[in-house]
Amino acid sequence: MQNKKVLLIASAGGHLTQALCACSHVDEIVLVTTKALVNDGKIKKIYTIWSTQKNAFIHFVNIFYALYVLVRERPHTVFTTGGPIVLPFALVCKFLPLRFVYLDTLSRVVELSNTGKLVHKYKLYDEFMSQWEAVASEYNVDYVGKTFDLEGKVNQVLTPLSPPETPLVLVTMGTNSYPFPRLIAALEKMDIYHDPNVRWFIQKGGFEVTVKPANGEIVDMVGKGKMDELVKGSSLVISHCGVGSINQMLVYQKKVIFVPRLEQFGEFSDDHQLQIAKELSNPNMTVIYPDELLPVYSLADLIAIPRYDQAIDITNHAFSAVIDKKLFVEQREDSYG
Template sequence: MKERHDPSSSGGIDRWPLGTADPFATSAAAGGGRRRVRHLRRPTVTFAVGWSRGELRPPDPPRGLRQALQCLPYAYRILREGEYGSLVSTGSAIAVPFMLAARSLGIECHYVESAARSDGPSLTGKIVSRIPGVRLYSQYERWAEGPWGYGGSVFDGFGLDETPAIRERSVGRVVVTFGTMRGYPYRRAVNAVHRLLPEFTTADADVLWQVGDTPVDGLPITSSNLVPARELRQAIDDADLVIAHAGVGSSLQFLDAGHCPVLLPRSVKHREHIDDHQWLIANELHARNLAVSRDADALTVDDIRLALSRRVLHSTATPFALRSDLIDARPGQVDVAAPVTTWSDREQTARRRNS
């Protein structure tokens, strides 16, 4: 039986509602960004938080910086009313207005670049790095230099189960999910998986398809543009195999459930995304043996069998550390030897305040 890690059992956002005595909030995009925050274990301000209050717009397309900046007044009000002492973002456009507002209020800010950025900071990261006083963190030591510190990666908490699983069997439960992003269909991947399904599934296999904006006309499959989050999570937990595009948030969900997923990264060449950052994610997980990554057109049944032969376990990782000194200097003047505060330290402090 697969064991599923429950982030709420170890300080996840569900146990840290906004406005509590813990003066520490996070900002992220809804969905994948929120799952990344769960692995960093903090309460969260997302597009979805304001949306539920009728304040912020629904999530915008990738790099919706102009739309994100329209949230600046709401970010200022949320942070001021919450009386927060610190703010963390895991890398999304919503970080810009929240960190501008936070620094104007004198709130300590930490920007953790997305695990998708293995070769350097994102556009958001470059913008945030110009905001005075924001501490910057890379999840990849190879480019952590200058103002960018290194505190570890969300992927460090996973390892490969050395006990081999059965590779040659046919499976009865498969989840195929290519996200819900509007305007970017991924028919190449749908075609590739459909073509191979008979070679590794039973005749009565239950296959859940979440295809987003991808048309599936002409294919004998039953699919959904959007599967409710709880239903999708349960299907992933119960599945024998997961095949997906290479989003950070969805990949973390698969690893949490013990899967070694088959990742088919979207390609800007085929107009499947705005850039090739999914290849950076997929290549990183493939190098760690936590996923099998292939171009959709090159997918084979051997790739499927390889993923089925692996299981992922939770491993012990060094707690992500934040510099606790308040830096008001210009970007680049970061004292890398400054004292650090770990998540567990902050959780203990918050619990003492609430007791």
Template structure:
């Protein structure tokens, strides 16, 4: 059975990669975007790279549809599975309209309802729809679990914080300087910090920025760190949890021009309720918040398969 696994880079790709062990997938081809994360995470895998789209840009969606029709196998595909976002709009409809099973798993960030991509794809006949939140599951949107299943945080007692990883993900076009400025105010002298800054400009700030890095390098840095401070994106959060760290999450806010909406505040609140994260505002976070997050470790237990609709 050949499966196309479709996901934009960042949190969408991290979620699909995390769910892979729970999905009925044998032979597979990844469909994503080129970059340090995808090249590292998918090393040794079959992958097709499409062009980087702008958020909510119809022209870019159409361009990637044309590329997908040229570059992807049109025969021998048994199913398509995606966690979004815009690449799902480009890839799923042509396969669904030919009767090939297509599965759209909405991002875990969507706590109250589907994203714009999910709403659009829900109008395409034949696409199976999944939510990662039971609260809005219904006859159309099935709940089969979440990428957070199996994670548990336990207190370990206070310990010195000497190494910190700050990761702002890969959100293009949405700078997030507030956490950088605030952390520079509160970090004690001598603390070693890795600043993964994404597209956020750091001019005038006394730090050495690493805009992007491979999944392998980021995982290694997080394993070696005492605490992870991150924007509340699913990719950054899952990476921290998978490496045994309870993250300190600082959600991006639409009112500050830091994201397209406030879904990060929703996912952060849900993670805090599950006991898997410490959540604070980026402008008022304190050093004690880092120490509190560092005093926990995260483990992953066995999870049930993610059941797909026939």
């Protein structure tokens, strides 16, 4: 029987969201990620790996971990949407060798990601793709489209849920470890933040929120299933502008305010969230830039916002079919798969 196992390497959050969209036609996935927050029937096993976001030395440790996982799992192909945790696997695949398929993240609109640049420069890949045509042309790599419908063109007319008695505002800051006090400060200026008739749920990451909402819950991290339920039940979402959050808001046709993280404020290592924010055109989405205030909402406004508990399929299945073919071409003769 042909080996159809794919080792998927993706950090929790947007990288993983894109990877699962791209591999939607794959039946057997083994996942390597930074946080085991996802529950998907196609994922047969999950390995968690140390994040290198704050300590580059961890890359050297992860080389041995990559070798261990690859030898133990013996996949047909390694597939990734980038991120620093990929580099040890790319290196090991080069020397085993094992087929390595790289898709640069959707959030890098004007140039390849830093990881993508390294993988491309040192030719640590068998297939390399960008999700932006201009970037693909500049770096002479493949362009086959985007993992999902970024523009939200597949919005559907659904029956909304009944209006809530106590509306929920969901705040999500993603899975990375960078603080985002600018967003918290903006929330504190909203009248509804201090209204006990409005319920708040704040996923804050790893930093403290000093001023609590009048009625709410604050947590560090939330699993995928729990987050889906919160998104469905919320009247309004206020979010960083990560690709994973963009995807989730489109899936549930949510009214959302995106506040991109910016390098100048120490909120991320670059301005990729600002780049992707400028590409958003869905009418449910509002982007707030540094010189702008959050929109004003009243209790009545929140109650009136339609909510839907049905997910719509925004995966680009034509793209997934192309990825499927790239994953399962004949392996190199010296591969052990």
